[in-house]
Amino acid sequence: MLQIKNLEVTYGAIGALHGISLSVAAGSIVTLIGSNGAGKTTTLKTISGLLKPKAGAIGYEGKPIAGLPPHEIVKRGLSHVPEGRMIFANLTVRENLEMGAYLLRDQKIVRHELDFVFATFPRLKEREKQIAGTLSGGEQQMLAIGRALMSRPKFLMLDEPSLGLAPLLVKTIFERIVEINRERGLTILLVEQNANRALEISHSGYVLETGKITLHGDSASLRQNPRVQSAYLGG
Amino acid sequence: MNTSQPRARWSDKLAQGCRSIRIAFLGLAALGLQYTKTSLLIAIALSFLVSLVADRINPYWLYISYDIAISIIMAVSLNLINGYTGQFSLGHAGFMAVGGYAAAMITNQFGHLNFFAADGIFAVALLAGGLAAAATGLLVGLPTLRLRGDYLAIVTLGFGEIIRVIFQNMNSVGGARGLSVAHGWTNFFWSFGLVAVTVYVVASLVNSTYGCGFIAVHDDEIAAEAMGINTTKYKVTAFVIGAFFAGIAGGLYAHAKQFLTPGGFGFMQSITFVVMVILGGMGNTIGVILAAILLTLLPEGLRYLAGIEHVPGIAQAFPLGWIGDTRMIIYSLLLIVLMLTRPQGLFRLRKRKT
Numbered sequence: 378m379l380q381i382k383n384l385e386v387t388y389g390a391i392g393a394l395h396g397i398s399l400s401v402a403a404g405s406i407v408t409l410i411g412s413n414g415a416g417k418t419t420t421l422k423t424i425s426g427l428l429k430p431k432a433g434a435i436g437y438e439g440k441p442i443a444g445l446p447p448h449e450i451v452k453r454g455l456s457h458v459p460e461g462r463m464i465f466a467n468l469t470v471r472e473n474l475e476m477g478a479y480l481l482r483d484q485k486i487v488r489h490e491l492d493f494v495f496a497t498f499p500r501l502k503e504r505e506k507q508i509a510g511t512l513s514g515g516e517q518q519m520l521a522i523g524r525a526l527m528s529r530p531k532f533l534m535l536d537e538p539s540l541g542l543a544p545l546l547v548k549t550i551f552e553r554i555v556e557i558n559r560e561r562g563l564t565i566l567l568v569e570q571n572a573n574r575a576l577e578i579s580h581s582g583y584v585l586e587t588g589k590i591t592l593h594g595d596s597a598s599l600r601q602n603p604r605v606q607s608a609y610l611g612g
Numbered sequence: 613m614n615t616s617q618p619r620a621r622w623s624d625k626l627a628q629g630c631r632s633i634r635i636a637f638l639g640l641a642a643l644g645l646q647y648t649k650t651s652l653l654i655a656i657a658l659s660f661l662v663s664l665v666a667d668r669i670n671p672y673w674l675y676i677s678y679d680i681a682i683s684i685i686m687a688v689s690l691n692l693i694n695g696y697t698g699q700f701s702l703g704h705a706g707f708m709a710v711g712g713y714a715a716a717m718i719t720n721q722f723g724h725l726n727f728f729a730a731d732g733i734f735a736v737a738l739l740a741g742g743l744a745a746a747a748t749g750l751l752v753g754l755p756t757l758r759l760r761g762d763y764l765a766i767v768t769l770g771f772g773e774i775i776r777v778i779f780q781n782m783n784s785v786g787g788a789r790g791l792s793v794a795h796g797w798t799n800f801f802w803s804f805g806l807v808a809v810t811v812y813v814v815a816s817l818v819n820s821t822y823g824c825g826f827i828a829v830h831d832d833e834i835a836a837e838a839m840g841i842n843t844t845k846y847k848v849t850a851f852v853i854g855a856f857f858a859g860i861a862g863g864l865y866a867h868a869k870q871f872l873t874p875g876g877f878g879f880m881q882s883i884t885f886v887v888m889v890i891l892g893g894m895g896n897t898i899g900v901i902l903a904a905i906l907l908t909l910l911p912e913g914l915r916y917l918a919g920i921e922h923v924p925g926i927a928q929a930f931p932l933g934w935i936g937d938t939r940m941i942i943y944s945l946l947l948i949v950l951m952l953t954r955p956q957g958l959f960r961l962r963k964r965k966t
Contacts, residue, residue, distance in 0.1 A: 476824055
């Protein structure tokens with residue numbers, strides 16, 4: 378579904394990605410693990426068009442999308458949940474979700490998506506009219522994911538959904554991610570520092586180190602890999 | 613004998629002042645907290661009714677009321693850019709200048725024609741001023757709104773100065789000598805009717821589903837972009853609409869003062885409007901309106917106090933003449949105190965319909 382070939386991204390003179398290649402099969406959950414500054418967030422931002430690549434190609438459903446503006450990319454069914462729960466703090470929960478469906482013109486579909494999100498995260502339904510800035514961290518993360526789902530994506534990118542959340546909430550969020558993947562057939566690219574959990578729910582994974590892919594394979598074998606174990610799984 | 617005369621005048625003026633303020637607040641109350649079409653029409657009708665009895669209102673206070681109306685239009689329109697959309701613009705007086713000069717040129721050229729009623733020509737001139745300012749807003753906004761925060765502030769500041777310098781060097785509009793405006797057509801109806809229109813348009817815009825986009829851009833530009841919101845389009849839209857109403861305010865200003873000089877649209881003017889927005893609470897329309905009224909009345913009120921040599925009734929023991937000399941210092945100090953005690957604005961956050 379998504380193929381990246383030799384992607385290079387720089388911030389000014391500093392290189393962030395030095396020619397990475399990866400592919401995500403339709404209907405799968407693929408995780409990208411790596412330490413701080415490895416280039417995980419940069420990869421997602423480049424796919425969703427927030428950053429422009431210096432070189433390399435990004436193919437989505439067989440068509441090149443590298444360098445397109447973000448709203449063009451969202452239109453094609455890629456949705457990005459940015460790191461750090463970037464919700465719209467001054468809008469209500471419902472308005473946040475409506476902003477997620479910004480590119481959908483048909484109000485019937487918007488309503489349908491809204492029902493789906495509320496069914497997935499009942500907590501958001503309870504808080505429908507609350508100003509989003511007053512939600513707890515976990516609720517904000519649910520809102521960020523729900524908002525991304527509102528655009529009816531075929532491909533969802535999640536940037537550290539577990540960041541700063543209580544373990545119980547992390548569990549809930551990961552369960553929902555698996556549920557969305559199974560029930561909607563949504564392809565998911567997951568960026569995580571919590572490598573253990575990420576590899577548990579994903580089908581395959583890539584290890585990113587200082588802008589290069591150093592390892593990849595199916596999640597089960599990555600979990601057995603001694604290098605991954607010592608560097609990311611605390612083993 | 614000596615003190616009874618000024619005392620009578622003092623209380624008279626005070627009563628008159630209170631009456632004018634009450635009238636202004638009546639208009640506001642009509643708008644209420646909900647910006648429906650009905651309240652818009654009521655506010656326009658009210659300002660029309662007041663304009664019918666305008667010759668009974670003290671001309672000084674009438675004049676101040678125009679200033680208040682112009683300030684409100686400027687502050688509310690700037691609030692769309694600075695408050696709701698979060699783009700720090702420091703050049704709002706520049707748009708006002710464009711609108712003012714454009715409208716004045718039109719009425720000076722065609723004002724004597726009797727084709728339509730004077731009000732018709734005035735309406736066309738105000739609209740043209742607004743459109744000229746909006747076009748300038750588009751011209752400035754398209755390249756600059758890709759910038760963020762401080763950079764945008766600096767660029768808009770530069771733009772405001774460029775406009776001022778251009779008018780200063782345009783001989784056809786009098787250059788630095790200024791341009792006299794032949795017709796003093798600004799009246800209570802036009803000024804407060806247009807306040808109502810501005811408040812209605814800005815408020816219903818940001819309360820609409822489309823308008824949530826402005827607040828989304830303000831809250832988190834990257835997230836808004838990731839949602840597929842064309843943030844540049846939203847920023848330019850806010851800029852153009854804000855500039856349009858600033859241009860209209862400029863037209864009202866030109867036909868109230870009947871004299872325009874480029875110096876009247878300088879950097880300090882822009883700052884005054886920014887202060888109104890900040891003091892009112894960024895993104896709170898009612899708060900910004902009250903701040904605009906307050907900050908227009910404050911220097912006038914201090915000027916008014918300055919006219920009194922000492923407290924009436926009490927002989928020279930408490931001279932008050934110094935207020936006149938230090939008027940602007942007191943004004944600045946009051947601003948500092950207000951900012952220290954209410955940094956979030958007189959009102960916090962926007963009032964939202966649920």
